[in-house]
Amino acid sequence: MARSWTRLHEHLGRPMGPLTHEMVLEAVATKLGETDDLDWKESLPTFVPTPGIWNEFAKDVTAMANTRGGLLVYGVTDDIEAVGIDLAEVNEQQLTQTLRNGVQPYLSGVDMIPLTAPGGDGPDFLIVDVTPSELAPHFQHGWERKDKDRATFNAPYRVGSDTFYMSEHQVARAYQERFSRQERADAALVELGQQAATVVLGESDPGSAWLIVAGRPSRPVPRLVPAPSRDEAKKVLLDGIKTAARLRLRHDPYGAFGVLQDRINNGMHVGLRRWVDSNILVPELRSHQPGAMVELHHDGGVVVCVDLSHPLPPQVGTAMVDTWTLPTTLNEAVAVIDAHRKSRLLDSTVDITAAIVAHSNNGSDFRFLPYGYGSGQPSPIERSRRPRRVLPATTELPPIADDEVLQTTANDLVEGLLHQFGINTH
Incomplete structure (x- = not known):
């Protein structure tokens, strides 16, 4: 730029x-x-x-x-x-x-x-x-x-x-400065996700589990650069959802249906140096759908939050997560991150982290269940673990990303989370 x-x-x-x-x-x-x-x-x-x-x-x-x-x-x-x-x-x-x-x-x-x-x-x-x-x-x-x-x-x-x-000592000092910048960038990315988690957990019931995906470019847009308009933010979200649907259709003839397109209406409300779309933050706009929130930050950062809770009633001490929402949302989140980066004319790498969180005071463990109501009680995925804490999965979106790169980036995050449950994604 x-x-x-x-x-x-x-x-x-x-x-x-x-x-x-x-x-x-x-x-x-x-x-x-x-x-x-x-x-x-x-x-x-x-x-x-x-x-x-x-x-x-x-x-x-x-x-x-x-x-x-x-x-x-x-x-x-x-x-x-x-x-x-x-x-x-x-x-x-x-x-x-x-x-x-x-x-x-x-x-x-x-x-x-x-x-x-x-x-x-x-x-x-x-x-x-x-x-x-x-x-x-x-x-x-x-x-x-x-x-x-x-x-x-x-x-x-x-x-x-x-x-x-x-000289050698100048190269050493330059590397030290780079690593310090990276540490600050890593801290900013973690803070981005933590702030979003605080917001969505505060708006949800105990026992619910949320996927929090945060992406931040390694070289964010300076504050003096004009902010995107509401219409530009709407287009970014729509472009990302369309890209994600196209990627899913390549592997699944019924894969055009997505999570974000179903849960939020692309209304875009103004936030603190960001545009926000959600079905939980404005009481008059709350929907019957599970919660979702998307933040498009003016500096190129993106946050996507989706309630992963399984349709079955929650069990005491267990956050039940369905297996369909997680990979579908990660697919959409990566596509939206890339669409926002392009709209802000950034050609830098984007650091991405994805985490599953629940209320910290309810002692929940996480349990993966097949999606759908069906007849009777769904059984847990065979031999899956029930961790009390899921470590964040991290990856990078390179400066130039085609469909294959977007899919690979999303798959990295899916594997990073599901493998902690002992679930093989292949």
Whole structure:
């Protein structure tokens, strides 16, 4: 997602907003010098492999991602003269592929912004906008010529207008900072799920069991980015439900029926930096269906909560869970998480956790039963365990997820929960 506040905005005294052709010309006219987050480039990058020479494009982008992000502006000389480039020669796919093949770990948050002169009168520019990476340090593959060609692996970073390579102690410190960021992200994800669990358990009867699924992008949307509208939030939920139905139909001709589409009406009420849809929170909108709640957070986070309680009357000290609702809901939750990530224009990994919770003061254990009323009392699934606590299942949704990846991600969560009951999902 292209940033709305950059070195050009700061230098020109502009409010937040998209980068424009006129802003580049004005920065050039005022001779804005290069810094660690601004690099003027006269010509487009070349991709002819040359032994002993780094790929300059991958090096420059990686250096900015490892520092604090920044702009590469193609079409301006080192003397800060606007000469322009031929936008027809820009091969965005090749630029992106260069980063995929030459930088580890995967580097997201890079935007290509072509700026055409108004009316075709003047130089054209290409801006490569690089956000600071939460996964720094990133390493660039390259070739070094000494006695013979050999592969090298370095972590570039910027100091002013120059690029250097991290020493061992700098790499160690960068990893420490990354792990600290990950710890904070993990804590934020846990808190997201715990807050939702507190809400839904407070609205449900003792003995009920809830599935709580929380997803949070590794690089959330900053607060200054405009929040999604109600209609945009409604579309996200609808798109996720449709995707989940399509995935189920691939394996089950009767699998289009889902949990969320049955329990909530996609009304979307405003919440604290989020949109919320539920059939339990508003007394006038309570339905006869078991409880469900979906939260679409403005920063890209998602929470899906569904009452897993079996239709049979609850037993004292036992939270009875049906086997159909769990995998179906996880399928829908992963699809909604992916739909919301796309709507917020995020290309980062999403950390996902799924937990089964019940009221902590009723001493419940969890018991899985087949779904449906049928005749007589359903028997527990053969040889299934009855744990008093179910550990959360965790997984990651990668930056680019097709149907197979979505299904695999949901299956990871299903197995992570059901295996704790001794239930084989195959």
